[in-house]
Amino acid sequence: MTDCAACADERTTGAAFCEVCGRSLMPEPGCPHCGTPGGVGEDGYCEHCGMLAGRERDHLETDCGATAAAVTDRGLRHHRNEDAMWLATRGDEIDVVVSDGVSSSFDPDVASLTAVQAAGELLPAGDVAEAIGAAQVAVAGLAAEGDPRRQASNPACTIVAAVIRGDAVTVGWIGDSRAYWVPEVGPAEQLTEDDSWATHVIALGADPEQAMRDPKAHAITAWLGADAGKIAPRTAEFIVGDPGHLVLCSDGLWNYLTDPAAFAAAVREGLREQGTLISAARWLADYANTAGGADNITVALIPVKPLVKG
Amino acid sequence: MTYSAEAFQNEFLALGATEVNAIVTVTSSGGTGGGGGRRTAGATEVIIVDASGSMQAEGRIAAARQAAKAAVACLDDGVHFALIAGVGTAQQLFPAPGELAVATVQTRAEATWAIDRLHAAGGTAMGAWLLLAAQLVAQRPGTIAHAIMLTDGDNGEREGYLQSVLDTIAGKFTVDCRGVGTNWKVSELRKIADAMLGTVDIVARPADLTVAFEQMMTTAMGKTAADVQLKVWTPVNATVRFVKQVEPQVADLTGKRVADGPRAARYPLGSWGAESRDYHLCVDVPPGAAGDEMLAARVSIVEGDTVHTQALVRAVWTDDAALSTRINRQVAHYTGQAELADTIQAGIEARKAGDDHTATIKFGRAAQLAHESGNQATSELLATVVEIEDAATGTVRLRRKVAAADEMALDTRSTKTVRVGRGQ
Numbered sequence: 075m076t077d078c079a080a081c082a083d084e085r086t087t088g089a090a091f092c093e094v095c096g097r098s099l100m101p102e103p104g105c106p107h108c109g110t111p112g113g114v115g116e117d118g119y120c121e122h123c124g125m126l127a128g129r130e131r132d133h134l135e136t137d138c139g140a141t142a143a144a145v146t147d148r149g150l151r152h153h154r155n156e157d158a159m160w161l162a163t164r165g166d167e168i169d170v171v172v173s174d175g176v177s178s179s180f181d182p183d184v185a186s187l188t189a190v191q192a193a194g195e196l197l198p199a200g201d202v203a204e205a206i207g208a209a210q211v212a213v214a215g216l217a218a219e220g221d222p223r224r225q226a227s228n229p230a231c232t233i234v235a236a237v238i239r240g241d242a243v244t245v246g247w248i249g250d251s252r253a254y255w256v257p258e259v260g261p262a263e264q265l266t267e268d269d270s271w272a273t274h275v276i277a278l279g280a281d282p283e284q285a286m287r288d289p290k291a292h293a294i295t296a297w298l299g300a301d302a303g304k305i306a307p308r309t310a311e312f313i314v315g316d317p318g319h320l321v322l323c324s325d326g327l328w329n330y331l332t333d334p335a336a337f338a339a340a341v342r343e344g345l346r347e348q349g350t351l352i353s354a355a356r357w358l359a360d361y362a363n364t365a366g367g368a369d370n371i372t373v374a375l376i377p378v379k380p381l382v383k384g
Numbered sequence: 385m386t387y388s389a390e391a392f393q394n395e396f397l398a399l400g401a402t403e404v405n406a407i408v409t410v411t412s413s414g415g416t417g418g419g420g421g422r423r424t425a426g427a428t429e430v431i432i433v434d435a436s437g438s439m440q441a442e443g444r445i446a447a448a449r450q451a452a453k454a455a456v457a458c459l460d461d462g463v464h465f466a467l468i469a470g471v472g473t474a475q476q477l478f479p480a481p482g483e484l485a486v487a488t489v490q491t492r493a494e495a496t497w498a499i500d501r502l503h504a505a506g507g508t509a510m511g512a513w514l515l516l517a518a519q520l521v522a523q524r525p526g527t528i529a530h531a532i533m534l535t536d537g538d539n540g541e542r543e544g545y546l547q548s549v550l551d552t553i554a555g556k557f558t559v560d561c562r563g564v565g566t567n568w569k570v571s572e573l574r575k576i577a578d579a580m581l582g583t584v585d586i587v588a589r590p591a592d593l594t595v596a597f598e599q600m601m602t603t604a605m606g607k608t609a610a611d612v613q614l615k616v617w618t619p620v621n622a623t624v625r626f627v628k629q630v631e632p633q634v635a636d637l638t639g640k641r642v643a644d645g646p647r648a649a650r651y652p653l654g655s656w657g658a659e660s661r662d663y664h665l666c667v668d669v670p671p672g673a674a675g676d677e678m679l680a681a682r683v684s685i686v687e688g689d690t691v692h693t694q695a696l697v698r699a700v701w702t703d704d705a706a707l708s709t710r711i712n713r714q715v716a717h718y719t720g721q722a723e724l725a726d727t728i729q730a731g732i733e734a735r736k737a738g739d740d741h742t743a744t745i746k747f748g749r750a751a752q753l754a755h756e757s758g759n760q761a762t763s764e765l766l767a768t769v770v771e772i773e774d775a776a777t778g779t780v781r782l783r784r785k786v787a788a789a790d791e792m793a794l795d796t797r798s799t800k801t802v803r804v805g806r807g808q
Contacts, residue, residue: 107676108620117679117682117696119678119679119682119696120619120679122619122620123619123620123621123678124618124619124620124622124669124678124679124680125619125672125676125677125678125679126676126677126678126679148675149675150674150675151674151675151702151703152675153675153676153677153700153701153702154677178706
């Protein structure tokens with residue numbers, strides 16, 4: 075039972091508001107750092123210990139039931155979440171975008187959010203490359219507005235976008251955020267090819283393991299932003315032959331699962347143990363956090379089946 | 385009157401780091417409605433002129449009369465004002481004892497005639513002069529109260545009396561102090577200016593007094609808000625190491641802290657017109673973990689219960705050395721300017737004590753700092769006391785003969801700073 079402090083009426087546990095006086099029965103959110111109840115000020119900082127009590131983007135979830143789910147999480151080492159995501163479903167049409175802000179640029183969190191919105195709004199038309207082009211225009215425009223420091227170090231981000239139309243999947247990307255196809259058995263198939271230094275030198279013949287260990291491994295060679303020059307988003311299309319899951323994610327997840335077999339195993343374990351898509355996506359974010367949470371983590375899960383031919 | 389406050393800092397701290405530095409730039413539009421400079425409160429002005437016997441030398445008293453008349457001419461209509469003749473006691477020269485006049489064409493003329501009666505004969509009693517000024521401005525609480533104090537010599541009051549007066553009148557009004565000639569003590573006038581949030585400067589030649597008075601009065605008449613304060617909130621277990629004004633001149637406000645509720649305190653900023661000043665805030669906070677973000681200070685510009693504007697000083701802990709080792713240009717620049725002022729003071733003290741070795745080292749470092757930061761005015765003042773052989777390395781030689789006025793000018797103006805360029 076929960077007592078209303080204002081009118082002493084008793085309500086069932088879990089009731090959000092007192093039915094007599096309308097007063098909120100939920101305790102004011104306490105500071106997650108020092109526990110001071112109701113201590114968080116309007117600007118998000120605790121009035122007692124000064125710690126940032128949390129930002130909305132620290133952890134966001136989009137749950138579209140059995141159709142799709144996506145989770146983005148700040149991780150453990152970064153002070154804010156510079157990843158952003160977009161997930162829209164209309165019947166068997168699904169649009170999804172994941173973007174990862176470039177930390178060394180100014181306002182990367184604004185860049186990623188701008189990118190997913192600009193691309194997401196155009197994806198219903200089905201042209202992934204055009205949507206990424208629109209994201210580039212929007213992100214490049216950020217340098218000229220807002221904080222003047224954006225001009226010196228313009229906001230930049232990666233992008234991976236996909237449209238699912240029945241059994242047809244199209245993905246497009248710039249940078250090192252990835253799309254995978256995870257079948258019901260066997261290793262994951264990476265649908266994207268990173269625009270990164272490591273991928274570049276491996277393509278030129280360098281030892282993959284050695285290349286990935288290089289400090290420059292994650293340096294991206296293409297991105298969205300005012301200094302990106304002319305972008306050429308790469309795209310891939312395929313028709314699903316057997317049931318599986320399309321997974322879009324930022325490097326905050328795949329960095330802990332670089333082996334395609336391990337990646338597929340983790341996705342399947344999450345789906346099997348959790349039962350729902352959203353809890354499986356959350357489980358994958360937790361997996362990355364347990365492994366270190368060194369970067370922001372974003373993961374989107376979309377089950378895709380072959381169409382039953384009538 | 386609109387204010388803006390902006391914090392400049394590198395918010396990223398290495399793991400284990402606990403010192404947070406920020407430069408807060410406070411800018412006021414001055415006045416209401418488009419920065420037209422209209423005062424929101426009344427103004428009270430007191431002009432104190434030393435009339436001790438020594439003022440007869442070098443035509444100082446005649447020059448002081450001219451300067452006081454020029455100051456009276458600068459008074460806006462409607463400003464309440466009084467003139468005090470500073471001798472062994474404080475004597476009100478205009479209007480009648482204990483009263484304030486309201487500036488009109490008529491009263492300004494009457495004050496000018498009264499100034500002609502100013503004769504140099506008597507002692508120097510700064511505590512008594514300031515006390516009378518305080519009693520006069522107290523008649524109009526809440527107004528923009530300002531005083532000019534001109535002297536040419538040492539205070540003749542018993543040891544400690546001036547300090548006790550300053551303790552009681554601090555914050556009631558601002559006082560700009562000027563010393564004419566070279567027989568007064570910089571440290572004494574600086575003590576008054578620091579306590580009363582005013583300025584101190586030397587007017588070596590009596591002939592320059594009129595210009596100095598006109599400048600002070602023009603600035604005073606441009607003030608539109610009486611008692612602006614900097615409010616600093618800090619989280620639990622954090623302490624404010626210092627709060628310094630660093631531009632247009634260095635003034636340490638740390639000791640002027642007045643507690644204001646839990647974890648907050650106010651520091652007086654004096655009266656404001658349309659202007660901009662920079663403050664350096666240094667806060668010690670408990671260390672955070674990687675990814676933690678803390679609000680190290682919430683800095684507000686307040687007048688009474690009105691909060692005009694606010695700036696946030698943050699701390700974000702990271703194990704990314706590329707972020708935590710970034711140098712913030714503003715913080716670095718003003719840290720250098722504060723060191724420059726301290727180093728000049730140390731050099732002057734060493735020179736007075738006959739310690740030429742220390743003086744040379746200090747002035748050398750000062751020349752280097754002034755050169756690096758582009759503080760041309762201070763470089764030129766230093767060059768009157770030392771021969772600067774190489775400013776970049778701080779190589780200087782003490783001059784054998786230094787004019788007293790030059791050394792006092794270096795002393796009084798050593799706290800003047802220059803602003804850093806605001807790119808990036």
